[in-house]
Amino acid sequence: SAVISQKPSRDICQRGTSLTIQCQVDSQVTMMFWYRQQPGQSLTLIATANQGSEATYESGFVIDKFPISRPNLTFSTLTVSNMSPEDSSIYLCSVQQGRGDTGELFFGEGSRLTVL
Amino acid sequence: GQNIDQPTEMTATEGAIVQINCTYQTSGFNGLFWYQQHAGEAPTFLSYNVLDGLEEKGRFSSFLSRSKGYSYLLLKELQMKDSASYLCAVTDSNYQLIWGAGTKLIIKP
Numbered sequence: 001s002a003v004i005s006q007k008p009s010r011d012i013c014q015r016g017t018s019l020t021i022q023c024q025v026d027s028q029v030t031m032m033f034w035y036r037q038q039p040g041q042s043l044t045l046i047a048t049a050n051q052g053s054e055a056t057y058e059s060g061f062v063i064d065k066f067p068i069s070r071p072n073l074t075f076s077t078l079t080v081s082n083m084s085p086e087d088s089s090i091y092l093c094s095v096q097q098g099r100g101d102t103g104e105l106f107f108g109e110g111s112r113l114t115v116l
Numbered sequence: 117g118q119n120i121d122q123p124t125e126m127t128a129t130e131g132a133i134v135q136i137n138c139t140y141q142t143s144g145f146n147g148l149f150w151y152q153q154h155a156g157e158a159p160t161f162l163s164y165n166v167l168d169g170l171e172e173k174g175r176f177s178s179f180l181s182r183s184k185g186y187s188y189l190l191l192k193e194l195q196m197k198d199s200a201s202y203l204c205a206v207t208d209s210n211y212q213l214i215w216g217a218g219t220k221l222i223i224k225p
Contacts, residue, residue, distance in 0.1 A: 104149065105149075105159075
């Protein structure tokens with residue numbers, strides 16, 4: 001199973017600022033996924049990050065707001081730009097292993113952001 | 117549209133058995149997952165079903181009926197540490213993972 005490290009684990013941010021979340025995996029993976037989980041709700045996929053290409057964003061999420069980097073097969077970053085209180089959420093990095101396209105997901109510990 | 121339904125919250129007693137249901141309507145089906153998520157932690161994988169029937173793994177079992185668009189997670193011999201949210205997720209025909217809102221399970225002594 002993959003081991004995923006995320007940082008920061010939590011942060012309190014001011015409105016209008018930006019924060020970059022880092023995700024490090026202990027093995028090489030093709031795709032990395034960035035999720036958001038708002039309080040009391042389930043997971044919402046923000047984007048899929050592939051090494052060497054632009055990230056693929058889900059409906060409702062745009063690159064200007066959530067720029068993603070994927071410089072190599074073990075690392076990715078997600079930036080939450082120009083934050084507002086509505087961006088207060090847990091942001092989770094995940095990778096998929098096993099069973100091809102239907103493999104189980106392994107998650108990082110999450111980054112809990114509070115925007116004041 | 118695509119939809120996953122599961123109860124918002126359930127309460128059970130330590131030592132008992134609880135069944136958490138999940139119904140889904142998706143464009144195609146390529147498997148159903150159950151994840152456990154303790155408060156303040158990331159989800160962890162519990163089970164995967166792609167064929168009809170029951171998959172047993174220790175105290176946890178997961179059942180799938182594709183014709184009914186239905187699954188359940190069965191937890192036996194409940195322990196206090198089983199208090200968590202249980203997330204049902206379905207992979208559709210495009211291999212997109214559709215998540216349910218989760219069922220918060222409260223275990224009482």
